[in-house]
Amino acid sequence: MEKVLIWPEQYPLLLKGLIEQNGAFILDALEAWPACSTKIEDEVSSTTLPPLYYLIWLQPRDPFDECTFQHISDFDEQALRYIQAAKEYFLSNDYTAEQISEMLLERLAQYADINAQIQIETPLSLAKLLFEQRYFSLLAELLNRDVKLSSADILLLWQEVDFRPKLEPYLPDCAADLPDLLEAAKTELIQGHDFFTLLQCLSNEENLQQLLEQALLAHLHSEHAKQSLAMRFIEQGARGSEQNEQGQTALMLAAEKGFVSVIEALLGQASLDAKDHQGNNALHYAVAADNGNCLTVLLRAGANFHAKNNAGLSCYRYAVEQNRKALVRLMEREFGIKELSPQGQYMRIAKVHALHALVMLLLPLQLFFFFDDGIDYKSELTMVFTMLSVVAIFFAISLKRCALYPQLRHPFGLGLLRVGSVLSLLAQLALLSVVGLAFLSQLGG
The missing domain is CATH 1.25.40.20 (Ankyrin repeat-containing domain)
Structure with missing residues (x-):
């Protein structure tokens, strides 16, 4: 959509009145000034702004200039020549473009409410216009008037490092929407732009810490x-x-x-x-x-x-x-x-408890051979079975203490099996002691 800025036909009269300090001209121009509005017809957006905006530009911009609007005037060539001649006169007398606008706005303030014009919502904010023109003295004056700036305006002004000391005293009070500004500044920070000091101006230490943590997380997630x-x-x-x-x-x-x-x-x-x-x-x-x-x-x-x-x-x-x-x-x-893998863990648990089960089985087997009258080598069998139980218990304990043994909660029955194997080993050792004492008594006799 093409954006067009209309320069009202009353502007030359207003400018002439301000330059010549003719109150009648100024009042006539202000009274006849068209309503500030934006109209859209046939994909063309036509905007009329408050008078102070035009006094910042001073004259319509060239159609080929890169700017927000294409400037179109409702006055004739003679008026354009007068505006150009007036601008050249002041420039030749050591005025800067900003000083010309500043002087005209001071005179306008005697006949119109400047703050009322500033507060009118427009497609182009006054702060952005002044920034584009590099009119930082007028920007400072705008802040002095306690004007609320949008988040986009504050982020834009913050990019000018030399202007930051003038902006900082007004933060965060000059922000129209502080939560939105904090979020926007955090987003800029995540993208690597220099907005940390802005966040410092806007937040207390606790909030700043939280914003930094969120910014770090969001950036690493990107x-x-x-x-x-x-x-x-x-x-x-x-x-x-x-x-x-x-x-x-x-x-x-x-x-x-x-x-x-x-x-x-x-x-x-x-x-x-x-x-x-x-x-x-x-x-x-x-x-x-x-x-x-x-x-x-x-x-x-x-x-x-x-x-x-x-x-x-x-x-x-x-x-x-x-x-x-x-x-x-x-x-x-x-x-x-x-x-170990789940299968390996299962096998390791199975090996440990199979050894404990073996120790438990060896006790009744020993007792069977010990009390069987047909067996002649009772002492030797008792010693072999007991040593076999000791070795089995040793390997079971070694496997369980190994770092690879799974630290899992086992069924209650397996716990009883381990206790039973220990009791079985103690019984076998006791039986081996009886056999040993009997053998020693025979040697003594």
């Missing part, structure tokens, strides 16, 4: 995240203590992106054991990213490699499931981490 920018957030005070809607922390997202420096910077501040809504911790994210460097840093920092996600997988088992062979070898070689 596809275009940069480690250097994430580090800047941390240098400004972000600690990685927040979680997003998925339960992800900055540490998890840094591991996912492979940002080793970010992880190292957050160690000691962010929680190593935090989990997202899927139960994954930072180690799982490092495995998913197939990043050995991040995994190494996290493990050396003491991250819990036993922690399991909602699927019941630790970081080691997750690496096996994802076929991350290099990470599996890294965990085994550098950190001695190794876990």
